[in-house]
Amino acid sequence: MELFAVPELPEIREGDDLAAMIADRVDLRPDDVVCVASTVVSKAEGRAADLEDFPAAPRAKEIARNLEDISGEEKDPRFAQAVLEESTDVVMEAPFILTETRFGHVGVNAGIDRSNVPEHDLLLLPKRPGESAERIHESLPESPPVIVSDTSGRSFRHGQRAVAIGWAGMPASRDWRGETDRDGHELQVTVESVVDELAGAANLVSGEGDDGTPVVIVRDWEFGDHGGSDNMFREMRGDFVRQALRDWEYE
Ligand code: GDP
Ligand code: MN
Ligand code: MN
Ligand code: MN
Structure with missing residues (x-):
């Protein structure tokens, strides 16, 4: 081949x-x-998106705060919100967010990418x-x-x-x-x-x-x-x- x-x-x-x-x-x-x-x-x-598209609800804030406590680094609760919105189930929420996406794939951060995305903060996985x-x-x-x-x-x-x-x-x-x-x-x-x-x-x-x-x-x-x-x-x-x-x- x-x-x-x-x-x-x-x-x-x-x-x-x-x-x-x-x-x-x-x-x-x-x-x-x-x-x-x-x-x-x-x-x-x-599927490019920005953090401002994901105002953080209490659950996302809680996850981000917990991650911040563990790592000592600042974590944006809007990123956690984006991950939650892409997901149907949270498998682990620390020391990283591991979720099941809406189409069944389990991945860290629901596969949301922050590299190779010009002009935007985030790139979500394809919906289906x-x-x-x-x-x-x-x-x-x-x-x-x-x-x-x-x-x-x-x-x-x-x-x-x-x-x-x-x-x-x-x-x-x-x-x-x-x-x-x-x-x-x-x-x-x-x-x-x-x-x-x-x-x-x-x-x-x-x-x-x-x-x-x-x-x-x-x-x-x-x-x-x-x-x-x-x-x-x-x-x-x-x-x-x-x-x-x-x-x-x-x-
Ligand atoms: P992922 O594994 O699907 O998250 O994709 P990567 O970010 O690892 O990129 C895979 C490959 O695609 C690398 O060679 C990138 O340089 C390339 N790539 C990413 N976006 C583009 C694009 O818009 N155009 C082109 N030509 N290459 C791209
Ligand atoms: Mn990727
Ligand atoms: Mn890649
Ligand atoms: Mn990538």
Whole structure:
């Protein structure tokens, strides 16, 4: 397989037609996978915002005050308000705000970005990244699969990497269950999250800084002859780590 960045994309503005901009720069094939950083999807969808758009309610003030006490740094309660408004559930409120977004992704600060956002304070994640991916997928010539990604931290490990927050035109996972390993043992549990793996690979090329390469094409990769599934975001029931966090408090 091969990965390459779509060249010469400009600064993305609200209303821009990302699919047309990609199609102008690459001859797409139907079996390419088009990986798009959520940052530019958000910009095109007008998801840049300012702190003054989020007057803080008491709950946000309480969270910000608590974070300030812990870190000794000033925390803007309007930022906490923005995070709460993007979220359906607060998983942890200190020493950082970890929430479930309205579309099911759990992330620090609800994925709200403060980098690569000219002229505004904040960039919210796309409202429904799955629908964003679907629109781009349907608008691109040859209708290749599309993954919308975001860089995010992980539990248990240092460092960030990209994960898929929306996808279309392919299943999220490749199901190996029922297939055999080299000893003929039947695989019982392996459902491989290929959209996350592809998003991670694309992020190696797109970079995190001023590279200006938010769209990466994966070429000559094959899903292969496997079952697929679109399960990605765990339900609370069955998510034992999250259940263990329910009564946890930062001290
Ligand atoms: P995120 O992981 O979705 O939060 O996106 P990042 O902020 O890490 O940006 C990913 C890549 O997109 C980096 O190479 C950025 O320089 C690039 N990027 C961000 N915004 C724009 C834009 O408006 N236009 C272009 N051409 N590149 C951008
Ligand atoms: Mn960013
Ligand atoms: Mn981001
Ligand atoms: Mn990134």
